[in-house]
Amino acid sequence: MKVHPLLLFLLSLLPLTTFSQQGACVKVQWSENYGGFYNESANSLLQTTDGGFLAIGYSRSDNMMLTQNNGKSDFWIVKTDSLGNLEWQVSLGGSEDDIASDAVQTPDGGYLVVGGAVSFDADVSGNHGGEDVWVVRLNASGTLQWAKTFGGSANERAEAIEPTADGNYLLVGYSQSSDGDVGSNHGDFDYWLLKISGNGTLLWEKNYGGSNSDFGFDVKQTTDGGFLLAGSTISNNGDVSDNNGFYDYWVVKTDAEGNLLWEKNYGGTLEERAYSLCTTPDGGAIIAGTSNSTDADIQGNIGSYDFWLNRIDENGNLLWSSNFGSPGEDRAFSVAPLSNGRFLVAGFTVSDGGQVSNHFGSQDAWIVQLDIDGNFIWEKNLGGTKQDRFFSIVQQSNGGYAAAGHSFSDNYDLPGNFGDRDLWIVALSTDSADIDLGPDTTLCANDALVLQTGIDSASFLWSDGSTLPFLLVSTNGSYWVEINQEGCLIRDTIKVEYLFETPVGLGTDTTLCQGDSLLLAPDIAGADYQWQDGSSDSIFWVKIPGRYWVRVVKDGCEQRDSIEVDFVSIPPPFPPAAFLCQGEQLLLDASQPQASYLWHDGSVAPQYTINGPGLYWVRTTIGGCRSTDTVMVDFQPGPDSIFTSDYICEGQGIWFDASFPGASYLWNNGSTLPRLKAVTPGPYSVEVTVNGCLFKEATLLRACEECLYIPNIFSPNGDGINDVFRTFPACDLTDYHQRIFDRWGNIVFESFSPNQHWDGNFNGQKANPGTYIYFIEYLLHNNQQPLPQMQTGTVTIIW
Structure with a gap:
């Protein structure tokens, strides 16, 4: 399926500006133009089972090669042999514009051709209104077998047809209707997917999109039986999410019944249009089209519109995107897979520069070859001094290539021109020069690799800018060379990975805390290990001090590394238990050089004195390492209060x-x-x-007598020395009673407290000097029952 000029009116017309061309790595086997006095173009090209080609497009002529025209544009199907010689051609349509987009060869050797028809007469019947999808069935000789229209009252067109694994066919395009054969419409144009049988019976149809314009251009069946659709959208609602701005590439994934599984937008804030896709062996796809953005998913813009190629995985995740082109306008319309795993992209360019090395004039058809990773291999301009474009490209069964589109030129690669625009087919040889730097490779660290092309008569440009025939590689990377051999530019890329480019890293020598462990894990997948103790696990646990080493071997490459591991040891300062007798003390000493301490009670000294039972602990910290030690102190008490009396x-x-x-x-x-x-x-x-x-x-x-001291003399003369008579208790006394008698038995003094004293007076007069008798009674408390005591004696007064 490729794009045709009238379609560009629906999508906003592509500008026609000046093109350039470059040197070619493939040779033109033959180049043929077909047509009449007016406008003809091929939108799609396929190689037929007999080795020839079928070009599908439109014509406005009824002369030269064309025997009829039904009015305005007709479906035009051109069949050639393998050398481009016309075998037959057929124009089909009515009085309005009818344009063929794509075709497939059927198992019986005939063809199904699809496109859009505005006509409602001649070969076209059953038009629903506006433009309808038109399907035409031809036999192997180009004779019309039947034709069917599908659509609604507005406009519908098919852009691609894909045979399905169950023997039916899938058509993709766009629809503006919500009646007739069209079940619904989200707004303006939607992607429209139809499944038909081999006889043209509509099996089911689905539309996808948002409230603005959504144009489906290509479809491929995936390995899971579902379908992948590519095109462009300006919507940001309905089925469409995450529009980047204006038109984006829009990829839709469905199951085998057309039910939407996922959808993804790709692009930037300006305009991106996807026109073609091909699947990749991993279940993903390459999507080709054009872009003029410089942001979001676009890595860079060479100038104006570029060829823009995306690779996605089976879930729609963007793996890479690449721009190709010149400072002018470059648009890609077709991508084809090659038998060597590479891809060809075809379109047109208007200038040289960038990746475009030559320029014939005006618009040139332009082909780019790239690898599965999006790396540029070679490019080629074809055409003449006027406007020439490719809309479709395929690989031939002989390994060469064939492309189709239209041409206004009659010089250089064009053998002539019938008038105005001709349908144009070019067959190209396989690459006349090819280089192979070899498969991506893995080397051992410190090894070197010399990259050579095996080609002598050429000029060279390597990825580092050098121009020698070889390149010495010693580090990881992606390396490319571009050779120019007689104007043929071709490039190859190789990825070189060095094992252990980052050395096996056990880390720097280190010190751990006692009780900690260290995991040594080089973490190199697929490697064999040998540790210092003979073990072969991929990891090693360090739990004691020492020097540790590992030998790592992978793919024949060996690396070694070692590490010294020390441990901070904080020996326990206490025995686990201690015994303490009542009245004794125990000194706990946790002293260590350059240490800090924390005891159970919050104290921070290195030593702690205990004098009782209990659980005691200290946390010792040295250089960030901590150790806690505990001691359980048992305690032996002694007897209490043995001697209870004094x-x-x-x-x-x-x-x-x-x-x-x-x-x-x-x-x-x-x-x-x-x-x-x-x-x-x-x-x-x-x-x-x-x-x-x-x-x-x-x-x-x-x-007991010693419990109370009683003087035997006093002199109350007022000299302040021994002026009174009083007793002095040395123990606990109660019920104290003291009486003093003269020699005639008179009580001269009486008291009830040992603290009361006699000053030597009696009845207000000084008592006579001489001897007096005392009687003292009291209760003695001596830690036992109170004992009654009586003491008698004499005291002498001296005046």
Whole structure:
């Protein structure tokens, strides 16, 4: 399927400006023009099973090669042999414009031709209104078998036909109707997909698009039984999403019943038109057309409109896009796969420069060959000094190429001209020069590769700008060479990948914290490993200090690397448990050079003193490494309050009790019993041993009389020295009662507190000097029951 000039009116006419041409790597086997005095053009070309060619397009003439014209433009089908000799031609149509777009050869050797018909008479019947899709069935000799129209009351046209795996046919084009054979319309022109049987029966139809114009130009069946459609859209709603601005390439993927699976837009803010696609072995596609944008999906623009080629995967993801052309206008209309995995793209160019190396004049037909990655291989201009275009290109069964379109020229590659525009077919030889840098390759690090073309009589241009016959490669990259052999420009590309271009990296020598581990993982897919310990896993865990190395082998290439790993060791400062006797202290020392500390209670000193039971911990930090150690301290308490009395009264016995579970005893009198009875004043002591802990306690037991000190003389003369008589208690006394008598038995002083004193006066007069008798009674509290005590004596007054 290729584009025809009248269609360009629907899409906004392509400008006709000046073209250029370049040197050729293929030779013209033959070039033939066909037509009459007026306008003829081929929109599609196919090689027939007999080795000849069928050109499909339109004609406005009825003379020279043409025997009739039904009015305005007719379908024109031209059959030639393998050398371009005309075997037959047929004009079909009515009184209006009828233009053929594409054709396929049927299994019986006949043909199905599709396009658009505005006519409603002569060969065209059943027109629904406006322009209809018109399908014509010819036998192998070009005789009309039947013709059918499909459409609605507005305008429809078929641009491509594709045979399906089930023996039927798929047509793609566009529709403006929502009646007749057209089930619905999203607005203005929609993609229109029709499936028909071999006898022209409509099996189903689908339309896709948005509220603006959507033009479908090509369709191919995919390996999953579905279909891939390509064209252009200006819509941004309905089935269309993510329009980049003005017209975009629009690719639609359907299932075998035409149900929409996904759709994708490709382009920039200006104009992109897709006219042709071919599938790739991976289930994706190459899409060809034209672009004048410089943003979004377009990597760059050479000038005005460029050939724009996209490659997508089976899900529509854009793998690459490439621009080809000159500073002027360049438009691509057809892409064809080649048996060597490359692709040919055909269209026209109006100037030289860029990738266009020559120019005949006005518009030249232009062919570009590229590889599967979009790399430029060679290019060729064909034509004369006037306007010449290709709309379709195919590979011949002999390996050469054939292209068709139209020509106004009668010089250079054109043998003549019948008048105005002629239908034009060119057959080209296989590449007259070919180069092969070899398959993409993988080398070992530090290896070198010499790239050579094997061609001597040529000039060379390498990707680095050098012009020698060879190129020395030593780094990863994509390398190309372009040779010029007698005006033939051809290019080849090779990708060179170096194994271990980035060396095996175990990392720099490092220090880890005790208890940490380090994963060594060179992560080179498909490699074999040997570690210092003889293991062969792809990874190695480091858990102890030392030097580690690995030998990595892949595809015969070897790399080695090593790393020194040290560990910060913080030894535990404590035993796991400790034992402490009551009254003892334990010093916990966590001291380490250049360390910081945090204890359980928040203190930060390197040492900590404990004197009781419990769980104690410290966190030691050295250079970012932390270690926490704990100690459980068990505690042995001793007996409490063994000696409960400090005084002993006459006739009294006091029991001292040192009893403690599991203990042994030794008193100062040699007794080993837990209890001891004291009956006299004096020193007492005991040693109590429990779980290895020795507890000692001692006391001095005094006589009760020593509990209260009573002076025996005082001199109340007012000199401030010993002026009063008072008692001095040394223990706990209550119920104190003191009385002092003269020699006649008179009470001269009485008090109820040891703190009260006698100043030597009696009845307001100084008492006579001499001796007085005192009686003092009290209760003695000596950690036992209170004991009543009475002390008597004399005190002397000296004046």
